[in-house]
Amino acid sequence: AQLDTLDIVVLAALLLGTVAYFTKGTYWAVAKDPYAGSLANGAAAKAGKTRDILEKMDESGKNCVIFYGSQTGTAEDYASRLAKEGSSRFGLKTMTADLEEYDFENLDSFPEDKVVMFVLATYGEGEPTDNAVEFYEFISSEDVSFNQGVAASEKPLTNLKYVAFGLGNNTYEHYNSMVRNVTKFLDRLGANRIGAAGEGDDGAGTMEEDFLAWKEPMWKDLADSMDLQEREAVYEPVLEVTEKPDMDPESDDVYLGEPNKNHLEGKQKGPFNAHNPYIAPIAESKELFTVKDRNCLHMEIDISGSNLSYTTGDHIAIWPTNAGKEVDRFMNILGLSEKRHMVISVKGLDATAKIPFPSPTTYDAVVRYHMEICAPVSRQFVSALAPFSPNDNIKAEMTKIGNDKDYFHDQVAARNYNLAQLLEYLSQGQTWDKVPFTIVVEGLHKIQPRYYSISSSSLVQKNKISITAVVESVEIPGATHVLKGVTTNYLLALKQKQHGDPTPDPHGLEYAIDGPRNKYDGIHVPVHVRHSNFKLPSDPSKPIIMIGPGTGVAPFRGFVQERAKQARDGETVGKTMLFFGCRKRTEDFIYADEWEAYKNDMGDSFEMLTAFSRDGAQKVYVQHLLKQRAAEIDRLLQQKAYFYVCGDAANMAREVNTVLAQIIAEQRGISESKAEDIVKAMRNSNAYQEDVW
Ligand code: FAD
Incomplete structure (x- = not known):
């Protein structure tokens, strides 16, 4: 058949794409030495550092890599704990790896005697952490482009053994979506998951215990699958x-x-x-x-x-x-x-x-x-330090705390002890000079x-x-430390x-x-x-509704400042509603004078609604004010208003979400579940944005 020009163009493009695909690892290799200076600085790229994980594992004699997608360091910490445990308890040759530092084109060449672990935090609205963005794009595009109809034996990742744990927060809509999606993609590509994919929940405050409870059966399954013998764990620096x-x-x-x-x-x-x-x-x-x-x-x-x-x-x-x-x-x-x-x-x-x-x-x-010497101490770390106690009594106590979840809670967590405070308390000030410095460097964030x-x-x-x-x-009542x-x-x-x-x-x-x-x-x-991604609409005439009690008002001060300036410059500024809450008008009503000035600039387009929880007989919160203004809020939403929430993730943000769905249901005469779908759709189209912590 004759090829016409269009075909040739398409073929050429495909060919270029294919070449780029298979050579990605070599062409776009960027080695990173984080201390060499600024990273985008070409001189910082140290020659010779590979982005090929298999090559890296082979040259260093490893059979287990633990990749982490980490934003605040917890996933990275869990990854290194798995690495240590895999090595000391099961003799695995482990390494941890930042997802950002490797390419994944050769996941399909992983031999069966190696295992890959993924420790993946979900960030914000179900997003990958910054260092996992490229990996996530890669694995999701593989999943999309992969022909689902192929026979099981032809799936590309049938040799890949993997383990997965996710770190998430149930107060967010897309709870643990990173680990859920990545395991879904890997499974569809034929990979063999060992054990259940774990999910830790920061929202419930159970992250650490979820991790500890997940890893024991996982190790057992992994030991069976790789024929590993468990041995008494000793600290290996x-x-x-x-x-x-x-x-x-x-x-x-x-x-x-x-x-x-x-x-x-x-x-x-x-x-x-x-x-x-x-x-x-x-x-x-x-x-x-x-x-x-x-x-x-x-x-x-x-x-x-x-x-x-x-x-x-x-x-x-x-x-x-x-x-x-x-x-x-x-x-x-x-x-x-x-x-x-x-x-x-x-x-x-x-x-x-x-x-x-x-x-x-x-x-x-x-x-x-x-x-991070002031952070809470993990129960696993208490166990790891027990052998280095100053005497046998303290060692027994450390071992007990490390093994008993409830006892740990009473003795350590409930008192907000950091590591040094705990050690001080247990030894009554006697020094712990047998603790190797390396174990603290390796064990603390x-x-x-x-x-x-x-x-x-x-x-x-x-x-x-x-x-x-x-x-x-x-301050905890009765505690010795603030x-x-x-x-x-x-x-x-x-x-x-x-x-x-x-x-x-x-x-x-x-x-x-x-x-x-x-x-x-x-x-x-x-x-x-x-x-x-927490951004004002580019068109200042669009209405916005902002919910920001306490320091949650921080970004909204920026938003209102911006709109006030636009108003001063003669631009048309849409309705700008700010719901703020604090304890008392005379106590913690922050930026009280500034809001007045913005009002002068913006006139009726700006409205500030305040809830003071301790000023009257009844506690009033931003959620109550929202309900009082239900009709107007719904009207603004119908005019494509953007809705923003900032501040406390655990309670406020969740309740505001619920209240908004109730308002929509009432005002539009629809069921709450329909209204919830509308709120979800708003989130997906960025009309509902959160900046919560
Ligand atoms: P930390 O030392 O980090 O302690 C914080 C909390 O951790 C403690 O209150 C306690 O609950 C726990 N904790 C720490 N040590 C222990 C221990 N030994 N035992 C038990 N529990 C412990 N904050 C603002 O004030 N304004 C903002 O505008 C703002 N914006 C933010 C935006 C984003 C995207 C995020 C993620 C957070 C934001 N925060 C904001 C929160 C801010 O980042 C910090 O978390 C906050 O200021 C506390 O930091 P810190 O170092 O003083 O406290």
């Missing part, structure tokens, strides 16, 4: 720490908390991102209210000259520093105080080990800047930047990012310093506020910007 008493901690090549080489060399070089923060000046800071034991901060972070940019609705990440008080506690209980400034070099014992911070460094820098919904408009202040944050301070949020108390201390307050740190937490080598001196904080 993945890292090696070497002390360097001859090195001077002040010498130029020792990292004292600098996140990467650029920072060590004193050059701030962009692009600034999740691997490379910008040390930003805080232009202004103040407290929006100060009621006893409750602080709410407003800060203006100056990004001019950094090349960082944001659009209204984005998030800013703040890189925290641990409080000196907690660093000291940690050092003391582990017997490290005397040598806290000793230079140490940290190495992986094999090529696949991940070192969570740059080295050489010091004990002090690692504990202060790189590890890497410190995570915290996100804040930007509370300014990029149209109004392109180079200054506002944040609105409540300082975390959780839990102090890591980042927000650090921000509070920065604000105090900026104002030359005589008590630079109101809680005696004593931050190293000037940063490593005084690099943060003059009120600076390390940040990066994360772009979000």
Whole structure:
């Protein structure tokens, strides 16, 4: 048959596509050394690092890879716990791998004597985590393009053995959708799942226990399937720490908390991102209210000259520093105080080990800047530390806590203990000097930047990012410790310093506020910007309805600021309804004066509705106000209004969703289930957006 021009064009395109497909791994290989500096910097790509997972496993003698899709570090932590357990209990040769660092075209060549594990967090509205986006696109497009009619034996992944665990939150609509979809795709492609796909639920607060309960039967199934013999688990380090008493901690090549080489060399070089923060000046800071034991901060972070940019609705990440008080506690209980400034070099014992911070460094820098030392302790970690207890009685107690879920809850979780507090309590202050430093580095999370919904408009202040944050301070009646949020108390201390307050740190937490080598001196904080999908409609005349009680109002301050400016500039601005709630008008009604000014700019297009839960005899919340305005809300929705919810994910956001469905049902005379479908459709078309935490 003759080929016409169109056929030739199509064929050529197909051929090009095929070549690109099969050569993807070699052409687009980007090796990443997270500490080499800014990542998009070509020089940072270290030659010779493969994106071929099979090649990597073969060269390092591994038969089990645990991929993680992680946003806040929990999935990554679970992956490394599975790796350790697989190795110490079953003799598997394990490695963990960031989904972003490999290609998946050769999943079909996995031999049957290897196993792949996936630990996948679901983020926001059922989305993959940032590092899992490409993998998810790949596996879902494979699923779509795959001919479902083929015989089982011809399915491409029949040799692939895999295990899966998902991290999700049942307060979100698409609960654990990552693990659910990925297992669905893999199963349809013929892969063999070992054990059930696990699902951890952060919404119910049972993530850790869900993980522990899932992994035991999974290990049994895996052991059967791969003919593995279980043995008594002993701690096998993945890292090696070497002390360097001859090195001077002040010498130029020792990292004292600098996140990467650029920072060590004193050059701030962009692009600034999740691997490379910008040390930003805080232009202004103040407290929006100060009621006893409750602080709410407003800060203006100056990004001019950094090349960082944001659009209204984005998030800013703040890189925290641990409080000196907690660093000291940690050092003391582990017997490290005397040598806290000793230079140490940290190495992986094999090529696949991940070192969570740059080295050489010091004990002090690692504990202060790189590890999440204040976080809750996991039950599995208590068991892992038991053999290193100072004496047999304490060891027995640690073992009991590690084995007994309820006892763990009473002794540890209910008291909000962090690791050092627990160890202090159990040994009554006696040092735990048998604990290898590597086990804590391997067992604790890497410190995570915290996100804040930007509370300014990029149209109004392109180079200054506002944040609105409540300082975390959780007191349990009868407990000996008050839990102090890591980042927000650090921000509070920065604000105090900026104002030359005589008590630079109101809680005696004593931050190293000037940063490593005084690099943060003059009120600076390390940040990066994360772009979000929480966005105003591009057409300002569209109506919007915003629900943001408490600090949930943060992004809406940005939204309203933007619309007020558009109104001042003569643009037509649609109805802008803001539902806000707090305790008392006179106590925590944040930005009260500003809302008045926006009203002057926008006139009747702007309406603010307030619910004060402690002002009257009856508690009023934003949900009640919504109901009172049912008719108008439905009318605006019919006019294609955008509906936004920000703030508390656990209760408020869920209730608002329910109330909205009730309003639609009542107003339109339809069933609640129909109305729920309408809300779902709004979510799918981005007319209903959430920014919740
Ligand atoms: P952390 O130290 O992280 O502690 C937070 C909580 O973790 C504690 O309250 C406690 O419940 C638990 N916890 C910590 N340690 C322990 C322990 N040892 N035992 C038991 N429980 C423990 N916040 C705002 O104020 N404003 C915003 O605009 C805002 N926007 C956000 C946007 C997004 C997308 C996200 C994900 C979060 C947002 N947050 C916002 C929340 C913010 O990121 C932080 O979580 C919050 O400020 C607390 O941080 P922290 O470091 O001070 O507290």
